[in-house]
Amino acid sequence: MSDFNLCLNCGACCAYFRATFYWTEADLAAGGSVPEELTEKLNNFRVCMKGTNQSKPRCIALKGEIGKSVHCSIYENRASVCRDFDMAVNHDPNHGCNQARKYWGLPPIPGYCPN
Numbered sequence: 001m002s003d004f005n006l007c008l009n010c011g012a013c014c015a016y017f018r019a020t021f022y023w024t025e026a027d028l029a030a031g032g033s034v035p036e037e038l039t040e041k042l043n044n045f046r047v048c049m050k051g052t053n054q055s056k057p058r059c060i061a062l063k064g065e066i067g068k069s070v071h072c073s074i075y076e077n078r079a080s081v082c083r084d085f086d087m088a089v090n091h092d093p094n095h096g097c098n099q100a101r102k103y104w105g106l107p108p109i110p111g112y113c114p115n
């Protein structure tokens with residue numbers, strides 16, 4: 001989820017993809033910020049947000065109702081994969097954004113990225 005206001009009425013990407021990242025991002029001693037208890041170990045190198053490693057993903061940190069009103073409860077401390085996931089904007093299309101929105105029955109971002 002990026003920081004566009006539209007995301008606060010969406011949240012689809014947080015309940016569609018597996019949010020994985022390098023384990024140090026969830027290790028305070030290593031300078032990480034993501035609460036470790038909200039993560040799940042995948043292998044010796046990578047972890048993911050709890051809830052996103054399942055057939056119908058939904059991140060444990062996502063609060064609210066998808067497509068209505070949502071927020072990330074660890075927004076300031078979210079992982080790089082979340083920070084880097086931008087809304088589908090025309091100068092930097094992120095098809096994953098509209099892909100996730102389509103799954104949740106939400107229209108593509110108007111005027112931005114063709115679906």
Ligand code: SF4
Pocket residue numbers: 001002006007008010011012013014085086087088096097098100101
């Ligand atoms: S799917 Fe796109 S619009 Fe929806 S929360 Fe994620 S980045 Fe924002």
Ligand code: SF4
Pocket residue numbers: 001013014019049059060061062063071072073074075078079082
């Ligand atoms: S940590 Fe926040 S931004 Fe990242 S997937 Fe979970 S709810 Fe979305």
